[in-house]
Amino acid sequence: MKKTLTINLSGLVYHIDEDAYAKLQDYLDSIKAYLDNTLGRDEIIADIENRIAELFSSKNKSVISIEDVEEVIAIMGQPEDYVSEEDAPKQERPHFTASSKKRLYRDPDNQVLGGVCSGIGHFTGIDPVWVRLIFLALLFSGVSAIFYFVLWIIIPKAISISQKLEMKGKAATFNNIEDFVKESYQNVKEDLKNVKFKGAQHKAQEGAKGFFAFLGELFSALFKAIGRLLSLIGEIVGKLLGVIIIGMTLAFLIVITVSFIVGSFIDVHIGNDILMLPGFQYMESSWGGPYHPIFYHISMMLTFGIPAFSLLLVALQLLFKNMGRLSGSVKIGMLAVWMIALISFIVMSLTRF
Amino acid sequence: MNIENTKQQMRKGILEYCILAVLKDQDLYASEILEHLKQAKLLVVEGTLYPLLTRLKNADLLHYRWEESTSGPPRKYFTLTEEGVAFLEELKITWNELQHAINTVTNKS
Numbered sequence A: 001m002k003k004t005l006t007i008n009l010s011g012l013v014y015h016i017d018e019d020a021y022a023k024l025q026d027y028l029d030s031i032k033a034y035l036d037n038t039l040g041r042d043e044i045i046a047d048i049e050n051r052i053a054e055l056f057s058s059k060n061k062s063v064i065s066i067e068d069v070e071e072v073i074a075i076m077g078q079p080e081d082y083v084s085e086e087d088a089p090k091q092e093r094p095h096f097t098a099s100s101k102k103r104l105y106r107d108p109d110n111q112v113l114g115g116v117c118s119g120i121g122h123f124t125g126i127d128p129v130w131v132r133l134i135f136l137a138l139l140f141s142g143v144s145a146i147f148y149f150v151l152w153i154i155i156p157k158a159i160s161i162s163q164k165l166e167m168k169g170k171a172a173t174f175n176n177i178e179d180f181v182k183e184s185y186q187n188v189k190e191d192l193k194n195v196k197f198k199g200a201q202h203k204a205q206e207g208a209k210g211f212f213a214f215l216g217e218l219f220s221a222l223f224k225a226i227g228r229l230l231s232l233i234g235e236i237v238g239k240l241l242g243v244i245i246i247g248m249t250l251a252f253l254i255v256i257t258v259s260f261i262v263g264s265f266i267d268v269h270i271g272n273d274i275l276m277l278p279g280f281q282y283m284e285s286s287w288g289g290p291y292h293p294i295f296y297h298i299s300m301m302l303t304f305g306i307p308a309f310s311l312l313l314v315a316l317q318l319l320f321k322n323m324g325r326l327s328g329s330v331k332i333g334m335l336a337v338w339m340i341a342l343i344s345f346i347v348m349s350l351t352r353f
Numbered sequence B: 001m002n003i004e005n006t007k008q009q010m011r012k013g014i015l016e017y018c019i020l021a022v023l024k025d026q027d028l029y030a031s032e033i034l035e036h037l038k039q040a041k042l043l044v045v046e047g048t049l050y051p052l053l054t055r056l057k058n059a060d061l062l063h064y065r066w067e068e069s070t071s072g073p074p075r076k077y078f079t080l081t082e083e084g085v086a087f088l089e090e091l092k093i094t095w096n097e098l099q100h101a102i103n104t105v106t107n108k109s
Helices: A018-034 A041-059 A066-076 A116-124 A128-141 A143-154 A161-168 A174-206 A211-276 A293-319 A328-351 B003-022 B030-039 B046-058 B082-108
Strands: A004-009 A012-017 B062-067 B075-080
Touching: A004 A018, A004 A041, A012 A018, A012 A041, A018 A041, A018 A066, A041 A066, A041 B030, A041 B046, A066 B046, A116 A128, A116 A143, A116 A161, A128 A143, A143 A211, A143 A293, A174 A211, A211 A293, A293 A328, B003 B030, B003 B046, B003 B082, B030 B046, B030 B075, B046 B062, B075 B082
Parallel strands: none
Antiparallel strands: A004 A012, B062 B075
């Protein structure tokens, strides 16, 4: 049994197996990447899709399978074949490989609780056992429980085959990050080269008459290059920011959790007894309010913890694009809890002394 | 040197001429053009054709119209423009000259 998807190719509807869809999508994406500098790229892609639709129609099958897609790719040719001599890029382009993108998912096939650790293992290329051990080791500070809970909520589960392929794709190691940066830089460089090349061509052909057309072309290519560069910088800054925020909020959450545990323990269990010990005599009694101290500590924890928790979610969403969002009712609930905690924290802080 | 590569380069060079030539007498859509070129074993894979068609169209040598089809997606029928006809005539002369030149050279050796 296989799951099928419905796709629209050139205005016609086809049912296609999920693995076949992933393959076709990869194929079209890599053609797009190859034709990146070709004039009229979208039109060429539309023509190709049209032809693929025609080939599918000629099969008269109710569902397109992966064999059909492979057959079509054999007829149409590899992405390299689409590049005609004149606009062929000089440098080697990455070869067409299936599912080179990689995304963070929870792995339902290898889970202890929610599959978070094995998902992280797939993403980083680290054995999930080590990831689990790290989480276990951090459990004593209390923070890995919160962090695990957060990740469980927002990392989507890899359900479909294409998602599982994405989950297991190339590991996001430093080498790959380097490749990504290099590739983006190469794209920018190519755009700039195009500016010069097209400029010279235009001048020779049309002289002063086509000057404005040339100017337009120059600017559009220049803006394309600038846009690419900015999006590359934006991506890197966004990721860095995400890592920094995660680090900070995690540290903050550790501090609040520890202070909650220690603070409540002192107030509830030892209370003023500790003040009798030598060295503590000069300290004042810490609790004087009419409420049980545990309420004070809970409200304090929530007042600081909920914003930190939300910040953690935002940072994770910044870092991984496919992260899920909290539903509106959960957000409102969290906001309400936070308001109550904040008000009680203020009231209790004012009345405790 | 890779023989397949050289063969492909030779084919690509004359492909534009052939596309214009098959469109000379009749309007065709991509698959029919493909049929002609495949029969003549000029094309190995179909993908090569589409960027070429778009380039010829952008150079105003071809224009196209859409026609509905009962058996599949709508078809893009290509026609030669006046410029295209003139272009084809010029290529034909060049081709004949080349053919003559090549025959002379290869027969000598």
